[in-house]
Amino acid sequence: MNGPPLSWQEQKILEEIETELRTDRDLDSELSAMRVTPLRRARFALREWGRSRARVVLLLLSVAASLALLGLAVAAPRSVVLVPAVLVWMLTVTTLLNHGVRQRGDQRRKARR
Numbered sequence: 001m002n003g004p005p006l007s008w009q010e011q012k013i014l015e016e017i018e019t020e021l022r023t024d025r026d027l028d029s030e031l032s033a034m035r036v037t038p039l040r041r042a043r044f045a046l047r048e049w050g051r052s053r054a055r056v057v058l059l060l061l062s063v064a065a066s067l068a069l070l071g072l073a074v075a076a077p078r079s080v081v082l083v084p085a086v087l088v089w090m091l092t093v094t095t096l097l098n099h100g101v102r103q104r105g106d107q108r109r110k111a112r113r
Contacts, residue, residue, distance in 0.1 A: 055095070062092040 006014065021027060069085035 055098075059092070059095050062088060062095055066092045 065088045066085070069081065069088055073081045073085040
């Protein structure tokens with residue numbers, strides 16, 4: 001625990017609370033019903049992995065499309081090519097930023113645990 005140690009009064013109150021919680025059968029049954037089973041945990045992990053994989057595939061496709069349209073825009077600078085190039089580039093940057101924010105959020109959540 002960070003910070004100053006608990007006073008004897010605080011320790012006594014904390015011990016009383018812990019004792020009450022240990023003897024509370026209703027709370028115990030509710031908490032045991034909330035436990036995550038291994039099957040649920042595996043299903044959640046697979047779902048999250050699938051979502052992140054889809055994001056990575058979208059990111060790679062948008063980067064490839066951006067580069068291809070950028071090459072076309074440089075070779076033939078017309079508005080027919082420039083508009084899609086800018087739109088796909090904006091999608092790519094947005095996806096990159098969103099992916100980075102999600103990664104940072106995941107790291108912060110793991111650090112808190």
